[in-house]
Amino acid sequence: MRSALVVGTGLIGTSIALALTRRGIDVHLSDTDEGAARTAASLGAGHTGRPAQPVDLCILAVPPARIGAMLAQAQREEWSRVYTDVGSVKALVHTSAEDAGADLSRFIGGHPLAGRERSGPLAARWDLFEGRPWVLTPGATTSRDALNQALELVSLCGAVPVVMDTDEHDHAVALISHAPHLVAALMAARLEGAREESVRISGTGIRDLTRIAGGAPELWEDILAANAPAIAEVLAAYATDLTAAVDALRAVAGPDAEAAKRGAANLADLLRRGNAGQARIPGKHGTASASYTAVPVLISDRPGELARLFAAAGSVGVNIEDVRIDHSPGREAGLVELLVDPTVSDRLAADLAASGWTVQS
Ligand SMILES: NC(=O)C1=CN([C@@H]2O[C@H](COP(=O)(O)OP(=O)(O)OC[C@H]3O[C@@H](n4cnc5c(N)ncnc54)[C@H](O)[C@@H]3O)[C@@H](O)[C@H]2O)C=CC1
Ligand SMILES: O=C(O)C(=O)Cc1ccc(O)cc1
Structure with a gap:
């Protein structure tokens, strides 16, 4: 993939655009709210406006009810060679696209299972999809080109592709x-x-x-x-x-x-x-969260304290698999839980305590 068009530069569209731009893809940004597209561009997510030539992949990152009609319009106006979307529901997207007269062979439904409770480009993060599942819902007529471009998109965003049918999804x-x-x-x-x-x-x-x-x-x-x-x-x-x-x-x-x-x-x-x-809910990279042990450490609310803690864990050779942070409002300290392999948790707790950290039992 050399070029992409992201339509809808909110949380998800801008996060995708940031990930693609970092990987050297030429990304065009479009949104009915021009301010949202400009904000995304100013964050380094690409440049505003539709491309003069069709791009390799167009990503429709607008609310689910809009996707079907937008796909049909995009195909009529030839914005891209193939298309995907990121809508949180899939059967409606496929049926509304069909009803709107879209060519479903040049489309593959998609849904990254990553997000946030905030909207808009300012909430976007380039690493939002890192290690997360990204469902693809190819239909009976989906072309190999559409599937390959979507798989490349998922890989460029650092996510893990999962193929499902729309109802199962x-x-x-x-x-x-x-x-x-x-x-x-x-x-x-x-x-x-x-x-x-x-x-x-x-x-x-x-x-x-x-x-x-x-x-x-x-x-x-x-x-x-x-x-x-x-x-x-x-x-x-x-x-x-x-x-x-x-x-x-x-x-x-x-x-x-x-x-x-x-x-x-x-x-x-x-x-x-x-x-x-x-216990069945997968943690980072699809492994069960229950397979890690939490080492709880009290840290002060000073800037750089978290980085110092991570460095301390790194210096004793312990890999942090995940982290949970609880900042109690009005308190000077926060509780950080370092999730690590159970075989190293006791050693980490002892080493951190020995170097002056407050490790809770
Ligand atoms: N919020 C989340 O955590 C997740 C959302 N999704 C899906 O991603 C899609 C986008 O959601 P968010 O990024 O969260 O929403 P958002 O509200 O942050 O962004 C949506 C953007 O689409 C633009 N838009 C709306 N209609 C448009 C149109 N006709 N043409 C061009 N731009 C248009 C809006 O102006 C807005 O900037 C939705 O389909 C949602 O179901 C998927 C995974 C996670
Ligand atoms: O905030 C979170 O943790 C989410 O899981 C958000 C989310 C919202 C909608 C989706 O379709 C997928 C993920």
Whole structure:
């Protein structure tokens, strides 16, 4: 790939454009909001305006409901040789593109499973897709050229390609992204009218669970509407479990000793299933997060402290696989969890403590 056109220079489009530009691709940027395209260009993501000649690959990074019609228009005006998109739903993109009269042989659906709860070019990062899955949904007529260009795009962004069909994709993301987004919104919505005294003592648990609820409502309305039946199915299963949990809690607090025992057993079973499901979520580069051990270190909030900690771990030959950081507002210190291979965690903790770091047990 030598040239690309990114249409929609928000979070995802600009992140892709930054990754491609770093790898020497000539990237054109286009957005109905000219300010967004100019901002992306000023970040070094490419240059604004449509190309005079068709590019090798055009990436449609606009909200899902717009993609089908935009593909048909782009093909009529020959913006590119082949096309892909990044929409969070796939069946709707394929059917709306077909309805709009697009040539599906020159298109392959795509969806990088990486993102943030912020929108717009200023939230973009060139390494957003590093090590993340990137689903491709080739159809019956997808050309080899379209597939190859998309595979090259995924590789240039440092992501890992996963081929799926559109329905399989939409059911999977209902379970791992869309229904969780709604539940995060439900939990966060409960805080809107809550007493300040209650919200003030919130810890990292509720913050972790509700982080994605900060996403742009307009985009999420679009995503939820486009994958509604699959999301409703997952929510209905949650509802069954929730009802069972409510019954169990009431029984535990009730006067019937036998019912209380059954309720406690049901709650224990739900918690165990939760552990088992959580352990299946892949961490960095697709490995199970549970396979790392966390070494918790308290650091002061001074600039450069984190870099000093990483250097200290590096100097004793330990590879940091992942990192979690908790900065408590109003506190001078933050807790950093270094996730490392379990066989080196004790040695790392001892070496860091010996060189003056506060390692928590
Ligand atoms: N936000 C996330 O974490 C992720 C989003 N996606 C998908 O990526 C796509 C873009 O989402 P974000 O970058 O988050 O949104 P965003 O809101 O940051 O950017 C979207 C951009 O598209 C532009 N746009 C809208 N209609 C347009 C049109 N007709 N022509 C040209 N530009 C147009 C907007 O002005 C905006 O700059 C969506 O399809 C979304 O489903 C995929 C993975 C993660
Ligand atoms: O913020 C996060 O961690 C996300 O996982 C965001 C996200 C949002 C939408 C997608 O289609 C894919 C990923």
